[in-house]
Amino acid sequence: MTLTVKDLTISRGGIPVLEGLNFSLEPGHALILRGPNGVGKTTLLRTVAGLQPPVEGEVQAAPESFAYAAHSDGLKATLSVSENLHFWADVFGTKGIQQALDGFDLNGLVDRPAGALSAGQKRRLGLARLLVTGRPVWILDEPTVSLDVASVELFANAVRAHLAEGGSALIATHIDLGLDAEVLDVGPFRAKPKSGTGGFDGLDESFL
C-alpha cells in the first residue's frame, strides 16, 4: 500500500500550481504537507485522491486505498450522527460504528441531527467517518479546523492508532499536530511560468 508520487504537476482552474513533486508514503508513516495559503495543498490532495487528473507525472497506488477528508465534511444536516456514520460504513462495507464513536467522543451525540452540532462537533463527526472507511491511506485536508485542544489530541491518537495498524496518512495542516511524522513543505514546488513562452510559437497543447 505504498503511495508513490512521481514528477507530479498539478493544476487548478487550468493553471499549474505545483510542479516536480516527488515523494512516497510507506505503510505506518505519516507525511505532513505544509505551505502558505493558496499554494496548492488542497489541489495536490485532490489529485492524489484521484478526483482530478494530474497534468504531468503520476500517482502510483491502488485506487481503492484512499479515504479522503476535505475542507467540508459531507454531513447531512437532517440525518442523525449515527445515521451519517452508518451510511458511510455501509458504503465502504465495514461493520460497526461504535469504534468511530468512541474514538471521537461522539457517544453523547448519536441521536442528534448533524445540523444541530457545533462547528467542532461537526468536524469530529467528519473525522470519525475515516474510521469506518477501513481504507489504509488517509488523505486529510486541514483536519483540525475548529477543534479544541482535547479534540486535536483525540485526532492525533486516532492517526497514531491508524499508523500502528499499518495505515498511512497524508495530512495538509497549518498547526502542529504533535505527530511524529515527516514534513514536506510544498512552497518550493510552486509552478514557475515556462521559460519558452516567447511568442505564439511556444503555444503547446496546454495553451501555455
Added chain:
Amino acid sequence: MTLTVKDLTISRGGIPVLEGLNFSLEPGHALILRGPNGVGKTTLLRTVAGLQPPVEGEVQAAPESFAYAAHSDGLKATLSVSENLHFWADVFGTKGIQQALDGFDLNGLVDRPAGALSAGQKRRLGLARLLVTGRPVWILDEPTVSLDVASVELFANAVRAHLAEGGSALIATHIDLGLDAEVLDVGPFRAKPKSGTGGFDGLDESFL
C-alpha cells in the same frame, strides 16, 4: 462604546447552554473566549451580536456598534474579491476598500471570483470585510480557521491596529493569537439543570 453583559443566560435550540455570564469590554481592549467544542461560544457571540434574544439577563451596547464575523464568511462565489468587499463597504456606508485589501494581502487577488480562492484566501477575504464595516466592536467566531502562520500574524496586526484606534474585539478561538488580551473561559458557566424540577408542579412558562 463599552459592551456590558449582565447575568446573561443563553440558549440554543430551546435549551439553555450558558448561564450567569458577566463581563464588560472597554474600548481599546480585546476579550478572548475559550472553552471546549460545543460549550456555547458561537451561541454567546450570536446573542451578543443581537441575532438571537437572551433567555435572561441583558447585553448593553448600542446595537449598531457590532461587526460580526461567523464560522462562514458570507462570500458570493461568483462575485470578485473587490465586488464582495465593495458591497459590504456600501452597505456599511464606508468608503474605500484599499486599506482592507492591503491589510489582508489581497491585492493580487482583486479580480478573482471568490469561488476560485483557496480556503485560507477565502477566510482572509472574510476578515477583510471587518475593516470596511467601520464598526467599533468586532465579534469574531474562530477567525483564524484555515489561516497559515503569516496570515494569522496579518490578522493579529489588524486587531492590534483596531484596538489602538479605540475599537474593541470579542474573539472566540481555540488557538493562541499572540494578542495581549484578557481571556475568559466560558466552561464554568455551563447551564446546570434547575434544582426544583421535582414534578409537574415545577412547570413554568418555559416548560422546565
Added chain:
Amino acid sequence: MNMNALWEYANPVKFSRTVSLVLPWVSVLALVSLVGGLIWGFFFTPDDFRQGSTVKIIFIHVPSAMMAISAWFMMLVTSLIWLIRRHHVSALAAKAAAPIGIVMTLIALATGAIWGQPMWGTWWAWDPRLTSFLILFLFYLGYVALWEAIDNPDTAADLTSVLCIVGSVFAFLSRYAVNFWNQGLHQGASLSLDKEENVADVFSTPLYVCIAGFILLFVALVFLRTRTEIHKRRTKALLARERLG
C-alpha cells in the same frame, strides 16, 4: 370574571388541571349530543322527496363544514394572543386545533363529494364554495407542515402565528375572488332545501343537535390535544436538559 383571572389559565399547570376537571364532562356531553343527533337525523327523519335518503348526509356535512371554518377562526384568535401576550398555551392550542380542522375539512369535502355524485352528477365541480374549501384545506396543510418543520417551539409558534394571520387575510380574499370567478352550483342546492319550509323544519332540529355535538367534540379534542402538547413540550425540554448533562 376579571381579565387577570382569565389569563391565569395561560399558565400550563393551571390549564392542565382545569382541563382534567372539565374534559370528562365535555366529552360525555359531546358523545350524547352527537350520537343522539345522528340517530335522530338518520333514522327518525323522512326522506326528502327530491334528494331521497342522500339528504341525510347533511347531518355530517354541514356541522363539519362549519367546524372546519370555526377551527381556523379559533387558531387566528389564539395566534394573535400568542403574538401579543406570549402565552405558550395559546400557541399550543392553535397547534392542537389545526389537525382537527384538517379532519373536519376532509369530512366536509368527502361528504360533499359523496353528496355531489347523486345531486350534481359529479364528484367534484369548481363551485366557489367547494373551491374555497379546497383552498382552506391547503392553508391547513401548510400550517401543520410549518409546525412540523421547525424544531424550536418558540420559533415555530411565531412563524405559524404570522402565517395564520396573513393566511386569514388571503383566505378571505380568495373567498371573494372565487365568487367573482364562478357562480357555481352549491348555492342552488341549499336553496332547494329551503323551498320546502316544512321539510327544512323537520331536518333543522336534529341538525342543530348535531352542530352542537360537533362543537362540543371540537372543544373536547382541543382540550385534550392541548394538554398532550403541553406534556410533550415538557418532556422534550427535560430530555434535552438531561442530554446536556
Added chain:
Amino acid sequence: MISLLIRDLRLAMRAGGGFGLGLSFFLIVTVLVPFGVGPESALLAKIAPGILWLGALLACLLSLDRIFALDWEDGSLDLLATSPLPMEGVVTVKALAHWLTTGLPLCLASPVFGLLLSLPEQGYKWLIVSLVLGTPALSVIGTFGAALTVGLKRGGLLLSLLVLPLYVPTLIFGAEVARRGAEGLTTTTPVLMLAGISAGTIALLPFASALVLRVNLR
C-alpha cells in the same frame, strides 16, 4: 439598499437562477402545452390567457427559494442582519430584485408566448396589463413565503405549499383580466381588484416578512 439591489441583480445575472431561469421556464410551459394538449389553435386560443398566467406564476414560484436560501447558507443573511440596513428594507429589495429578474422579463416576453398559443389580437394589451399589475404581488407574496421557510428543513416543499394558496386571488383576477381582455369584454372590476391586491401586499407584507425573517435568524 441600492447596493444590495445591484448585488442581487449581478448575482442573478452571473449565477443563473435569475433572468433566464424564469423566462426559460415560462418558455418551457408555453412550448410544451401544445404538445400535451394538442395543436388545435381554437382550443389553444381559449386556454391561452390562463396558461400564460399559470406559466408566469410557476416561473415565479420556481425561483422563490433562491431569494433568501443562498444568503442564508453562506452566512450573508446573518451579516446583513447585523448591518445598518433595516430588515424591512432588505426584504423589499429582495422582492424588487426578484421581480426585476423574473416578473419584468415575463411581462416583456409575454407577447411572444401569446403568439405561440394563438392568443387573439385584442388580448395582448390586457395580458401585459394584467402581468404588469399582478407579478409584483407574486414577488412580494413569494418573498414572504421564502422568509417563512428560510433555513427550515423541507424548505422547498413547504415554500410551494405555503405560497400556493396565497397566490390564488392574484391568479384569479389576473387570468380574469387577460381572459376578458382576449374575449373583448370589460375588465374594469378585475383590473381594480388586481391593482388593489398588488398595492395592499406591497404596502403591508414586507413588515410581516421582516418579522418572520428576524425570527428565523435566531
Added chain:
Amino acid sequence: MISLLIRDLRLAMRAGGGFGLGLSFFLIVTVLVPFGVGPESALLAKIAPGILWLGALLACLLSLDRIFALDWEDGSLDLLATSPLPMEGVVTVKALAHWLTTGLPLCLASPVFGLLLSLPEQGYKWLIVSLVLGTPALSVIGTFGAALTVGLKRGGLLLSLLVLPLYVPTLIFGAEVARRGAEGLTTTTPVLMLAGISAGTIALLPFASALVLRVNLR
C-alpha cells in the same frame, strides 16, 4: 448501493425536496389550472390529459437540481467518488431515488388530480399506464441533465434548457396515450413507443451520466 438508496429516500423524507415536493407541485398545477382557464368542466376534461402530463413533467423538472447539487455542495459527492461504489451505480441509484420520490407518488396520486380536472371515466386507466411507463424515463433523463450541470454556475437555468428538449418525445407519446385513452381510441402504438423510450434510456443513459459526473468532479 442499497444504503445510498435508503439514505437518499430518508433525506427526501426528512429534508423535503422529495416525496412531497413533486406531489405538491403537481397539486399546484392541477388546482391552479381551473383558476386560470376557467371552471367549465367540458373544457377542463378536454385539456386534462395534457395538463396532467405537463404537471408531472414540471414536477419532475423541479426536483432535478437536487439530485446532485446538495451532495456536491456539502462535499458528499467527492467522498462518494472516492468510495467503493461505481459511479454508474451511484447515478442509477440517484435516478431510482428520484423516481421513487417524484414519479411514483405522481402515478399513485394522478387519479385524484384527474378527478379535479374532470377527466372522463375511461381515461384513468390509460393516464396511470402512461405515467408508470413514462416517468422512469423522465427521472433517468433528468439525472443525466443534473450530472451535466452539477457545480456549474447557472446550473438551474442550464438544467431546464438542456433537459426540456430531451423530455419532448416522452411528453408527446405520454400525453398521446393519456389523450387517446380518455377519448376511447386505441393506444397500442404510443404505448409501445413510450415503453421503448423508457427501456432505452434506462439501459444506456446511466453510462453517459456517470461519465459527465466524473468530468464535473475534477
